[in-house]
Amino acid sequence: MQRIPCPERDDWRATAESMGFCFHTIGGERYWDERAYYAFTLNEIERRFETPTAEIEAMCLELVGRAVSDEKYLRRLKIPEAFWPLISESWRRRDASLYGRLDLSYDGWSPAKLLEYNADTPTSLFEAAVFQWTWLEQAMERAIIPKRADQFNSLHERLIEAWKKIGGGKHLHLTGMTDNVEDGGTLAYLQDTATQAGLKTTLIDIKDVGLAGDGRFVDLEDRPIELAFKLYPWEWMSQDTFGAKLTAAPTRWVEPPWKAILSNKGILPLLWEMFPKHPNLLPAYFEDDPKATSLGSSFVRKPLYSREGANVTLVSAGTTLMEQQGPYGAEGYIRQALAPLPSNSDQYAVIGSWLVDHMPCGLSIREDENPITGNTSRFLPHAIV
């Protein structure tokens, strides 16, 4: 893995906007950043990311299978009991997963380590699937990168294929917080791919989802919502007013309720317990587990529920090096061994390894001056050279 500075395309902003990529700059700061790219060999992509991602996904599915059969797991994850039937039924029905993203730490020579699984509501999808690909094509044309470069990226066509499997002739509603530009962009892109898969689609804000008298969720025209993609976390769905109605309603959700298990940071200690010393896992324990002291005085403290690095604390030799503020932590914390992110040119990089329909199929890289990457971390493209 090499971070290679390179010239920007002088028209990339216009290109982004012409494609509907409206959040390339957030709060006046670059989000999309092509002043450098990350270069990998094909062997590195396959050995360090593609194969381990498939392995981690398989371990995660095994964990879900155990959790829905043994309430001890669900208690440890602090998943509310009222939500258990919804989760276990969705697993037993084999409700389909569309996509997810593993966040990995990779130092360039040792096995990549799982930092967390964005299993429920991953964003940065459009830029990974489409705009990163456009960069590759144009950067090759303009001799910014080698002519024969490649990219680990078949996200777009795999999303279309996955929708064909999931859709089954149903009308798809896509819902989330459409007034958030990044969430709205992700929903718009997924609507695009679903439409290309032949599905009839409707985009609806999460607050406009209705509850009919017969217990069904409906859209603004009171049409029953049979199949819904939701870019809104399960732990929030379950706590909102309609949360109590989820179990009885016939709506099938993407991501399915069983993904609530995998988006919980508590899977990190559970995976370590099930697969100790796995090369792609870091030692991790629930904070109230006496074994947590085995991590010593250097660790990362993460809330069970957290997004974009919020409420994550980085402790080294007993000293808090970095702490991200946020609204999470009420359900408890886990501790994970400290695996400092590799720093290139004083930038810390996290690898996002994407899965569609459980298949590893793409890579994205977020970079920050801060060793805890978050909502404002920049997106850099990658190439196989």
Next chain:
Amino acid sequence: MADKPEKEFGKRKPVSVPASPRPAPPPAKRSGHVALLLMGTVAVGSTAYVLMPNRTCEPSPNAASMPYQQGSTECTSRGSSSGSHSSGSGGGSSRSSYYSSDSSSSSHSSSGTSDSAAHSAQRGGFGSFGHAVGFSGG
């Protein structure tokens, strides 16, 4: 209760990653063709597309034979007083009518749910937690 899951579902399997067909084209890791059907047709220099909730899109009958071509999709947007209609390029004019409708609504009750005047369904039962945080993705 639902049927028991198939034995294989959720079980670890040997990792099977297709071998790279290199040097035969096309290379294994790259996309063959990335095209957008809806996005990018209305959003030049703006955020129009992503702010069009209630937009319904339906592939036209011949879309299957040309799945990646713009114009093979019919989209309608439901506004507060008048819907807009377009083909392929979408209807960017619905934003203001949608949000003016939303902002003028007084139907949200203190309990977080409401009865729409036009419909029998309760609304507003999802979203309150998320709007307190501001974003939902990760």
